[in-house]
Amino acid sequence: MLRIAVAQFNAVVGDLTGNVERIIACAAEAKARGAQVLLTPELALSGYPPEDLLLRPDFYRACQRALDDLAARVDGIALVVGHPEEFEGACHNAASVIENGRKTAVYRKIRLPNYDVFDEKRYFEPGHEACVVTLGDVNVGINICADIWEEGPYELSCAAGAELVLVLNASPCHLEKHHERARVLGERVEATGVPAIYCNLVGGQDELVFDGASFAIDEREQICMRLPQFEEALGIVDFDRGRLQSDDHAEPLSLEAEAYSALVLGVRDYIGKTGFKGAIIGLSGGIDSALTLCVAVDALGAEKVHAVMMPSPYTAQMSLDDSREMIRQLGCSYDEIAIAPAMATYESMLAPLFAGLPQDTTEENIQARIRGNILMALSNKTGKLVLTTGNKSEMAVGYCTLYGDMAGGFAVIKDVYKTLVYRLSRYRNTLCQGEPVIPENIIVRPPSAELKPDQKDQDSLPEYEVLDAIVRAYMEEDRSPREIIAAGLPEADVRRVVRLLRIAEYKRRQAPIGIRITPRGFGKDWRYPVTNRYVDEF
Known part of the structure; x- marks a missing residue:
């Protein structure tokens, strides 16, 4: 033997x-x-x-x-x-x-x-x-x-x-x-x-x-x-x-347990092997930052995680309440820093240059960049790494702000579709002994960037079930838009998503690395040219 x-x-x-x-x-x-x-x-x-x-x-x-x-x-x-x-x-x-x-x-x-x-x-x-x-x-x-x-x-x-x-x-x-x-x-x-x-x-x-x-x-x-x-x-x-x-x-894990375990191990080893002192996360009251916070605490321990809520005049009270409830249960350090004073300063500084021009996404992006600056300042001062909170669906279509919510050192859910974010949030709540760590409000409310009044993600994007199906078919399976439409997905949405995916490449090249859990992530195995005039087959 x-x-x-x-x-x-x-x-x-x-x-x-x-x-x-x-x-x-x-x-x-x-x-x-x-x-x-x-x-x-x-x-x-x-x-x-x-x-x-x-x-x-x-x-x-x-x-x-x-x-x-x-x-x-x-x-x-x-x-x-x-x-x-x-x-x-x-x-x-x-x-x-x-x-x-x-x-x-x-x-x-x-x-x-x-x-x-x-x-x-x-x-x-x-x-x-x-x-x-x-x-x-x-x-x-x-x-x-x-x-x-x-x-x-x-x-x-x-x-x-x-x-x-x-x-x-x-x-x-x-x-x-x-x-x-x-x-x-x-x-x-x-x-x-x-x-x-x-x-x-x-x-x-x-x-x-x-x-x-x-x-x-x-x-x-x-x-x-x-x-x-x-x-x-x-x-x-x-x-x-x-x-x-x-x-x-050993028994194989469920898909949700496998995905969550991969995220936890990825964060623990990236922070631990690179020598950072812990993690900083910008909370928004939304589901992406809530899931990222849970992963970070489970990976590093609450004592090494610092959460920061940076409300603007557009932040709902529900977002503040839900974030405070998560902190109560997880026990990590927490600060609230209102960004209205910085917004007013930027408005005053830029008013002569913006005179006669209508408000648009520029003003929204300034808010995200103010928050990114705050988080990076805290990172510099404390030696903790900023974990970004953008998901794969957003990264695909560029629904993220360069030097704003993309600012940071490690993108925890970069390869997690929005539909899976919801599943993982519910899975994480099943691990709790008592009350759910992620409040039900966060899971069921319509997602919003809260950068202007009454804003909803679906004002700018298809429903996430449709968006994720299109991105998976185009990006992971290399199917042409014609094939995706033939499979039953709405032509208008396919055209829109494919266009957004292509023009967002320059953003993704500047994004932090993040954990890969799908057969093809936006990283080592996605190498599309930024300058690219290929016309897809419709």
Whole structure:
């Protein structure tokens, strides 16, 4: 029998010393639980993705020193460790097998993804050979992440004699992606009859969140081990006479729980890994800032979160009351700063230049920019990071103000459609012991920017159910306006939304990074030209 420990842990990009210590700690726990092999995630030594650190020769030298240090300090258990490697003038995404203080084998990733958020062909050369090693009395093959997503590398390992395949992964999450991973790996197992163990990274890295959810698939294509999502964990799998067995059987999360957990982990790791002292959030009395505040408090603790309400003459009393109620329940620090004096100053300063011109969105945007200035001043003074509160629906159509509500360092719900914002708000309320944290008023009232009298979002935008469906079809699925209209969405709304989406690109290029939870977010995997005269197919 071969006992394999699966270590899904939270590696930090560039923290070679810290990552080595985490692997050593996992190895000690694995040994204590009787494991003979420890499997780690893809590029566990360096963290993933290292991006342009991989263009630095000194980075590879540092990774090699860290790998040597790791090998010298672990004995009594074999390690399968992911790391960047420079070999014979080429750079590789590699996995080394370490036994008894030395490297006994190296696998170099064959399939290099170059789509969505991945740029591995920018940095690495592909490997070409299978790697099968004997651990205990079992012939074990090694694959890395994208190797399993199409035929070739997995089958190559099996043809080389693998009885079991270990797969190192840094697979960023989007909602329900764990189903896709199980399906794809199941296809490889079905084609070869060889079972597999899949180890995934966990943690937040800039806009990406890695959800863990490591698993094993036996020779009957059944999932026989699953680790929790969004948590560090060490799982144990036994391989005995061709069969996989495990006592680790975590249940998958619901879609709402998965999305909310991703947001919480993304905020916690971005603030924690970058060294900011906490978070500042501008409350509006609306649902977006309410959800963002809940995420921040759940991620960081109330003591590290500062909420600021900045009422104008157009702010409803209900907005103030609901915000105060949320603060009462969450317990974070809170201030109210009226912006009417600043509005009057701006009006006086600009009056000679605006003479004879009607009021328009300019005056509305000034209010948002006053608020952005206040929040950034507090950030500078306290060392806390401003979290912006705009959602994906608004980002798509430019329903946001440059240097106003877009001002900040991290966009928590940037990839959350407005319709999902409502679902997540209701989900968060189910986690409460007593009264709902987000008042029902905030959830049911018509959304409004409150920048002029009686303003409603739907004065300027289609209903959010329609808007989100159009954005999803155009932006995530690359469907043409003609196809979207043919699917039953109103032509006038499609034309309007597509136009807004296109002309807002210059705004999105200046937006802070934010957490990605869909298959395509406005970030690393959306790269449309700002200067663009392509005419869509209608």
